Amino acid sequence: NAGVMQNPRHLVRRRGQEARLRCSPMKGHSHVYWYRQLPEEGLKFMVYLQKENIIDESGMPKERFSAEFPKEGPSILRIQQVVRGDSAAYFCASSPPGGARENTIYFGEGSWLTVV
Amino acid sequence: AQSVTQLDSQVPVFEEAPVELRCNYSSSVSVYLFWYVQYPNQGLQLLLKYLSGSTLVKGINGFEAEFNKSQTSFHLRKPSVHISDTAEYFCAVNRNTGGFKTIFGAGTRLFVKA
Numbered sequence: 547n548a549g550v551m552q553n554p555r556h557l558v559r560r561r562g563q564e565a566r567l568r569c570s571p572m573k574g575h576s577h578v579y580w581y582r583q584l585p586e587e588g589l590k591f592m593v594y595l596q597k598e599n600i601i602d603e604s605g606m607p608k609e610r611f612s613a614e615f616p617k618e619g620p621s622i623l624r625i626q627q628v629v630r631g632d633s634a635a636y637f638c639a640s641s642p643p644g645g646a647r648e649n650t651i652y653f654g655e656g657s658w659l660t661v662v
Numbered sequence: 663a664q665s666v667t668q669l670d671s672q673v674p675v676f677e678e679a680p681v682e683l684r685c686n687y688s689s690s691v692s693v694y695l696f697w698y699v700q701y702p703n704q705g706l707q708l709l710l711k712y713l714s715g716s717t718l719v720k721g722i723n724g725f726e727a728e729f730n731k732s733q734t735s736f737h738l739r740k741p742s743v744h745i746s747d748t749a750e751y752f753c754a755v756n757r758n759t760g761g762f763k764t765i766f767g768a769g770t771r772l773f774v775k776a
Contacts, residue, residue: 550705579763588768589706589752602763637705641762649694649713649762653705 550654551620552638558660565625565632567657571640577601578621579639579651580613589637595621596643628661635659664689664755668767676775677745683738683770685753695736696754696764697727706752712736723747748774 551570559565571578579594591605595615606613610628615621625632635658639651669684687693694713698706710721717729727738736753750771756764 577762581766589766591763591765594763639706639764649756649758650696650708650711651756651762651764652708653698655705656703658703 550638550640550652552636552654552657554657555655556658556660558662559628560662561629562627565628565659567623567625567636567638567659568620569623569638569640569654570620571638572652574642575640575652576643577641577651578615579641580621580623581637581639583635583637583656585634592623625659628659630661633659633661664693664757664765666753666755666765666767668751668753668770670770671768672771672773674773674775675743678742680741681739681743681747681772683751683753683772685736685738685767687734687736687753687755689734689755689757691757693755693757694762695727695729696756697721697725697736697738698752698754698766699723700750700752700769702749709738709751743772743774745774745776747772 580592581589593603593606593613610626612624635656637656639653641651665688667686675681696711697709700706710719712719712729720726725740750769752769753767754764756762
């Protein structure tokens with residue numbers, strides 16, 4: 547499967563625990579984007595990263611949320627001390643770099659976080 | 663900064679009827695335009711996109727959209743819908759900033775009735 551891979555698909559955490567969501571981009575893609583979709587709402591941009599570099603994190607909550615895209619391995623969205631309001635679907639997307647002709651971002655199937 | 667407005671949150675329509683889902687965008691620079699579809703509990707799938715050239719673009723599943731620069735619109739249309747078209751549809755914009763940070767509208771839920 548050459549698509550964007552996200553795991554886990556479903557994650558249940560108790561309030562105060564940590565959630566880690568992983569995303570492997572499509573082959574040849576160097577940029578990763580994270581979006582959050584709250585119930586009955588649209589997609590909100592959170593952050594976008596290149597390998598070892600955060601490009602734009604203007605949509606990230608100031609506390610408890612962090613993202614990384616290491617040189618090796620998947621991108622990780624980390625939520626510390628989760629609260630009920632963090633329950634949402636988290637989508638990862640990837641794209642080639644800006645110099646490429648293809649400017650479309652492609653989505654993974656999402657990770658559904660439920661905080662109990 | 664760019665923004666996207668989808669004018670209808672829900673659109674109910676009977677099977678085999680035509681449908682138009684409306685989208686307006688705001689940007690001070692040239693942007694690329696997209697429509698994505700999301701089926702329940704799934705990710706977003708690209709329906710079609712406008713980059714340049716002909717203002718009428720055709721996508722998958724019989725959908726098409728028309729770019730209107732003067733009205734800053736990119737409405738999605740289908741001449742005859744099916745029950746299987748029931749889904750959430752998102753209009754989006756991006757531009758080349760080294761990457762492609764994409765901004766989405768709030769979505770329109772298309773509900774096709776038998």
